[in-house]
Amino acid sequence: MNNTKLTNSNDVFKGLQSKAVETHAHTLGGSPCAKVPAREAVKAYADAGYGALMITNHFNADTVPKPGLSPRDCAKRYVDLYREAEEYGQQFGIQVWFGIETCLLGGPEDFLLFGVEPDFALENPLLYEMTQEELFRECEQYGCLLYQAHPSRSYCQPRDPRFLHGAEVYNGNIRHQENNEITLLWAKKYRLLFSSGSDYHQTEDLARGGILVPESIRDIKALAAYMRENEVTLITND
Numbered sequence: 427m428n429n430t431k432l433t434n435s436n437d438v439f440k441g442l443q444s445k446a447v448e449t450h451a452h453t454l455g456g457s458p459c460a461k462v463p464a465r466e467a468v469k470a471y472a473d474a475g476y477g478a479l480m481i482t483n484h485f486n487a488d489t490v491p492k493p494g495l496s497p498r499d500c501a502k503r504y505v506d507l508y509r510e511a512e513e514y515g516q517q518f519g520i521q522v523w524f525g526i527e528t529c530l531l532g533g534p535e536d537f538l539l540f541g542v543e544p545d546f547a548l549e550n551p552l553l554y555e556m557t558q559e560e561l562f563r564e565c566e567q568y569g570c571l572l573y574q575a576h577p578s579r580s581y582c583q584p585r586d587p588r589f590l591h592g593a594e595v596y597n598g599n600i601r602h603q604e605n606n607e608i609t610l611l612w613a614k615k616y617r618l619l620f621s622s623g624s625d626y627h628q629t630e631d632l633a634r635g636g637i638l639v640p641e642s643i644r645d646i647k648a649l650a651a652y653m654r655e656n657e658v659t660l661i662t663n664d
């Protein structure tokens with residue numbers, strides 16, 4: 427963890443062996459707080475030179491349930507919105523990967539899941555009713571990684587590191603006080619894995635964060651396997 431490389435996003439695209447991956451992005455319709463439609467968001471990331479974009483819409487008790495729909499149908503609706511973005515990815519030449527950002531029982535903090543496919547959401551349509559420990563155990567069983575998103579944002583607290591694989595040590599959102607440097611110290615102390623993400627909600631958030639991984643990584647499972655074993659280069663914009 428000590429040699430984590432920080433890369434200013436201006437330098438990112440010089441190394442052609444690596445590809446930039448956005449790990450934290452929301453789309454209109456999938457997240458009530460997001461302002462950019464999936465088609466525009468996917469195109470913007472392709473134009474910015476990213477090789478992959480993870481869609482991490484909010485999978486929360488106040489965003490996923492819809493009146494008259496069963497929990498599974500609500501999860502399916504979440505997945506369908508991702509599928510739509512995935513198709514735009516094919517159109518614009520960028521891989522679009524499935525992700526989840528969720529808020530659990532016990533606090534307002536958010537968590538990112540790396541390495542889940544849509545089946546995880548369909549099989550756990552009420553995952554926002556889990557505790558952090560319960561979700562961590564579920565992730566262990568499934569083989570995905572649980573990271574806390576922006577742990578030091580003003581209204582958040584770092585959660586129990588025993589039930590985390592990693593932490594988003596750089597969050598590029600400029601509308602919150604992120605205190606990323608405090609997160610980095612905390613994550614190092616508990617030997618957590620690191621990630622960086624833009625937390626894209628609107629146009630000004632484009633390409634402020636992300637990670638650099640080998641070009642050979644072609645899907646979300648491969649990404650999680652790589653992140654579990656390797657330090658990723660963090661894209662930052664400070």
Ligand SMILES: [Zn+2]
Pocket residue numbers: 452457459460484627
């Ligand atoms: Zn949001």
Ligand SMILES: [Zn+2]
Pocket residue numbers: 450451452527575625
């Ligand atoms: Zn977010």
